[in-house]
Amino acid sequence: MDKMSALILEMIEFDAGEPELIHHFIKVHGFVRLICEMENIPPDVSETIEAAAVVHDIGIKVSMDKYGKSSGTLQEQEGPPYAGEMLKRLGFGEKLIDRVSFLVAHHHTYSNIDGIDYQILVEADFLVNFYENQNDKEVIKNTCGKLFKTASGREICARMFLAGK
Numbered sequence: 125m126d127k128m129s130a131l132i133l134e135m136i137e138f139d140a141g142e143p144e145l146i147h148h149f150i151k152v153h154g155f156v157r158l159i160c161e162m163e164n165i166p167p168d169v170s171e172t173i174e175a176a177a178v179v180h181d182i183g184i185k186v187s188m189d190k191y192g193k194s195s196g197t198l199q200e201q202e203g204p205p206y207a208g209e210m211l212k213r214l215g216f217g218e219k220l221i222d223r224v225s226f227l228v229a230h231h232h233t234y235s236n237i238d239g240i241d242y243q244i245l246v247e248a249d250f251l252v253n254f255y256e257n258q259n260d261k262e263v264i265k266n267t268c269g270k271l272f273k274t275a276s277g278r279e280i281c282a283r284m285f286l287a288g289k
């Protein structure tokens with residue numbers, strides 16, 4: 125089995141009994157893969173974004189177990205050590221682990237997106253969250269216009285939610 129599939133299985137185990145969380149990261153990972161292909165992202169960078177997509181919300185379960193709640197800040201604070209440990213155990217490299225931990229710690233922060241990996245993760249997460257939160261078209265349109273930067277992310281967003289608006 126390749127490392128990414130092994131990581132997905134580990135996360136399914138981590139979020140066992142929480143199908144919503146599992147469906148969420150599987151979908152974010154799917155959009156990440158698609159956007160990476162459309163944007164011709166180099167393999168080492170797309171591996172980093174894919175791994176980040178799989179573990180990005182690892183802090184939700186941790187925060188719920190520890191504090192009985194899971195705000196964005198708590199997730200960002202609690203998630204990285206668990207993500208780092210899991211990636212290390214599965215044999216991912218140090219550079220990838222450092223960057224994924226950073227992304228897990230910042231993926232709810234949109235003011236300082238400092239790389240294409242961060243950008244694509246945020247776009248894929250929004251593509252899934254718009255649907256899961258049942259956001260209305262105005263919110264989707266504004267968020268997409270403000271935060272989406274890749275042509276692929278914008279196109280997927282427009283086709284999926286805004287076609288025929």
Ligand SMILES: [Fe+2]
Pocket residue numbers: 148152180181249
């Ligand atoms: Fe998410």
